[in-house]
Amino acid sequence: MLKKLFLAVIFLATLSQTHAEPLIKAETFTLKNGLQFFLLVNKRAPIVFYSTWFKVGSADEVPGKTGLAHYLEHLMETGLPEVQMGQFLEDFQSSGSHSNAITTRDHTYYYKTMMTDHLELLMRYEAGRMRGVAFNQTKFDTEKNVILEERLMRTETNPDEYFNEKFNNVFFSVHPYKNPIIGWEKDIRGLTLDDVKAFHKKWYQPNNAYIIVSGDFDPAQVKIWAEKYYGDLPVGEKVQRQRPQEPLKKAKVAPVVVEHPKVAQLSISEIYPLPDLKKSNYQDMLALILLAEFLEGDFQGSLYEVLVHQKKWVSSFASSSAFFSERDPWSFAFYVKPTPDAKWEDIEAAIHQKLKQIAQKGVKQDDLKRARHYVYNELVMSLDDIYQKAILLGDVLSSDVTLDQLNALPTDLEKVTSKDIQRVIKTYLQPEKAVVGVLKKGQSVGASKEKAQ
Numbered sequence: 217m218l219k220k221l222f223l224a225v226i227f228l229a230t231l232s233q234t235h236a237e238p239l240i241k242a243e244t245f246t247l248k249n250g251l252q253f254f255l256l257v258n259k260r261a262p263i264v265f266y267s268t269w270f271k272v273g274s275a276d277e278v279p280g281k282t283g284l285a286h287y288l289e290h291l292m293e294t295g296l297p298e299v300q301m302g303q304f305l306e307d308f309q310s311s312g313s314h315s316n317a318i319t320t321r322d323h324t325y326y327y328k329t330m331m332t333d334h335l336e337l338l339m340r341y342e343a344g345r346m347r348g349v350a351f352n353q354t355k356f357d358t359e360k361n362v363i364l365e366e367r368l369m370r371t372e373t374n375p376d377e378y379f380n381e382k383f384n385n386v387f388f389s390v391h392p393y394k395n396p397i398i399g400w401e402k403d404i405r406g407l408t409l410d411d412v413k414a415f416h417k418k419w420y421q422p423n424n425a426y427i428i429v430s431g432d433f434d435p436a437q438v439k440i441w442a443e444k445y446y447g448d449l450p451v452g453e454k455v456q457r458q459r460p461q462e463p464l465k466k467a468k469v470a471p472v473v474v475e476h477p478k479v480a481q482l483s484i485s486e487i488y489p490l491p492d493l494k495k496s497n498y499q500d501m502l503a504l505i506l507l508a509e510f511l512e513g514d515f516q517g518s519l520y521e522v523l524v525h526q527k528k529w530v531s532s533f534a535s536s537s538a539f540f541s542e543r544d545p546w547s548f549a550f551y552v553k554p555t556p557d558a559k560w561e562d563i564e565a566a567i568h569q570k571l572k573q574i575a576q577k578g579v580k581q582d583d584l585k586r587a588r589h590y591v592y593n594e595l596v597m598s599l600d601d602i603y604q605k606a607i608l609l610g611d612v613l614s615s616d617v618t619l620d621q622l623n624a625l626p627t628d629l630e631k632v633t634s635k636d637i638q639r640v641i642k643t644y645l646q647p648e649k650a651v652v653g654v655l656k657k658g659q660s661v662g663a664s665k666e667k668a669q
């Protein structure tokens with residue numbers, strides 16, 4: 217115990233010294249057409265991570281056309297001007313480079329990690345995403361089967377993804393987060409090549425994108441190539457991300473119980489809906505981030521300690537807020553895996569009891585400090601590698617938080633007081649607002665009508 221405390225003190229001292237340094241030091245510039253660049257130089261190895269981010273994800277699709285963002289991502293690679301770039305692709309593949317594309321609810325990004333000496337060619341190739349992409353009907357048709365197969369595989373083999381799909385569809389009444397990223401099967405079947413072309417034209421414009429380059433490169437040279445390969449791209453029509461927002465007052469939602477044959481252990485979540493705090497009440501958002509860290513920390517008085525160590529009712533416990541990975545801040549969540557003899561009613565009562573206790577008595581200064589350290593720790597760890605650092609920045613930017621806000625996070629978190637924590641519990645975490653989700657083992661894939669046990 218003593219040793220642990222001592223280490224904590226050293227860690228604290230180191231952290232407060234590093235506050236003067238920004239978490240992410242980036243050189244940024246914007247081309248005339250609106251395309252933004254973020255350059256994160258790290259000379260440790262002659263490798264560069266190059267990523268192109270479009271501010272569009274599944275939550276920007278319209279009803280009946282779900283799955284479009286992901287469909288376009290599938291077609292993108294094959295639609296780029298491979299003919300001129302044949303040599304580049306050959307070099308690229310033989311040099312042990314890594315390449316991938318990801319579609320989320322809020323963004324779509326493409327990345328390649330490669331030796332720095334391929335950087336100019338790579339930029340020429342990547343600029344193709346915003347110009348003359350050659351889509352063709354044959355490829356579109358074959359890819360539809362690939363995507364339908366991918367959807368089936370996820371439902372069959374991944375109970376967590378299957379649960380999320382069912383749960384989100386109930387939890388959200390109107391917000392497009394209610395739809396799965398991959399899309400509903402019926403919608404995917406109905407999508408046409410024209411849908412994909414129109415989606416690309418609308419969203420894949422330089423003024424709706426940003427590029428993050430991380431690793432060993434010369435920023436002045438990258439600026440010249442940026443101008444050369446992207447500078448002539450015309451500005452696209454300005455797009456508005458119009459997403460229907462959830463009503464603040466909703467009727468109580470019954471537990472969502474989902475069965476899947478591949479479930480190894482029962483898991484239960486309790487999720488509280490939140491308003492858009494990022495814009496309306498940033499201070500409350502910070503207080504909820506600290507509260508989540510405090511509750512799941514492994515130290516005396518935390519909810520983790522009560523449920524896992526004292527009562528032994530759960531084998532795992534987590535609380536979270538997805539503020540920095542989702543554009544619309546939408547929930548505060550508890551996740552538990554109960555032990556075989558434990559009752560959910562008892563676990564739930566303990567969660568509510570703890571929230572009530574903190575709302576009345578507040579949090580000790582030391583516990584607030586510990587919670588801050590958990591946040592820093594996670595952040596600092598992800599800043600160690602050129603890939604994770606770029607992904608963290610990309611996620612944060614697409615969630616509508618700026619680089620300055622991210623860099624101010626350590627200082628801003630210092631300002632959160634116990635009173636703030638008490639206030640956010642009273643304002644947002646009333647038990648009657650929560651929606652419970654249960655994922656249990658069943659004979660077949662499906663949703664059960666049973667009550668949560």
Ligand SMILES: [Zn+2]
Pocket residue numbers: 286290366
């Ligand atoms: Zn896919």
